[in-house]
Amino acid sequence: MGTKDSKAKEYLSDNTRFSEICNYVLFDGEKVIKPENLKECDTTEVLSVFGIDKKQIVKQKWRDLLKSVSVKHTGQMYVILIGAEAQTDIHYAMPVKTMIYDALNYGEQVNEAKKRHRKNKDYRSSDEFLSGFTLDDKLTPVITITLYLGTTQWDGPRSLAEMMPQMDERILPFINDYRINLLNPLEITDFSKFETGLRPLFELLKNASDEEKLNDLITNDETFTRVDVETVAAINLFVGTDIKYDEKEEVVNMCKAWDDHKKLGIQEGMQRGMQQGMQQGRLFEIYLSVQEGDYSAKRGAEKAEMSLDEFEKAMSKAGYKIPELV
Secondary structure (H helix, E strand, C coil), X not given: CCHHHHHHHHHHCCHHHHHHHHHHHHHCCCCCXXXXXXXXXXXXXXXXXXXXXXXXXXXXXXXXXXXXXXXXXXXXEEEEEEEEEEECCCCCCXXXXXXXXXXXXXXXXXXXXXXXXXXXXXCCCHHHHHHCCCCCCCCCCEEEEEEECCCCXXXXXXXXXXXXXXXXXXXXXXXXXXXXXXXXXXXXXXXXXXXXXHHHHHHHHHCCCCHHHHHHHHHHCHXXXXXXXXXXXHHHHHHCCCCCCXXXXXEECHHHHHHHHHHHHHHHHHHHHXXXXXXXXXXXXXXXXXXXXXXXXXXXXXXHCCCHHHHHHHHHHCCCCCHHHC
């Protein structure tokens, strides 16, 4: 896993941010899932099955994040498993990737039920014994959310069907489709449903390619006057900014930091310009000395730290004449 992907996983592991993502995707921003109701789960998806030759086959995959959550509905509580996959780049096989994760989890749930029933010897029929799963057993729902943290539009498939060629429409009803639950900040129109650092991060991701909008957002939106340091680090990494901040602080005034950043950029630009000007002036002095015969072109090239060929070409381009060519 690359630096960006590992940082994205670390940033999203926070329960407050994770619950906000879940609520936005599943409940249109309504605060149904509470941070305190989330419980970290093992991200390793393992399924052990036996092949025709009775040899054990083990399939294993690692998710980015997986958490169980207790949800209250019509006075009753139920549990679901929610996984999150952070994509800093477009994944053109994402429907298959998430389908495998979910299928492995469901398969392992059936295996766990089978172990439990065999231990308790509570099968009621041969059908239940062969299935390893009884009529009363229930699966824990698994939902995978794909969070895209790129700055270019997602043009990858959003369902299994989109990955297939055109075919006879009569066949389509027999093919099980599998779609991804994509959260793409570039497609969000109402950021007010986010109250954590996800809001400034998502807004800047959406406008990362427009420097003018980026500047207007940071300097005019009060949201950016108090941004937690983890989010500022995420913004620098995923949006591509270079905002300086004190890691010891809990929150950063990005408006001021952005203004300081721009001023520093102007100063550095002026300094670079002055340095380039001084370097250019020194070169002109060398060109003039060579033209007037104070020393040879070879000596001039050494002073300019160039090869003789590069020096002669640069000198001619600048409008000076090399004595040997006069």
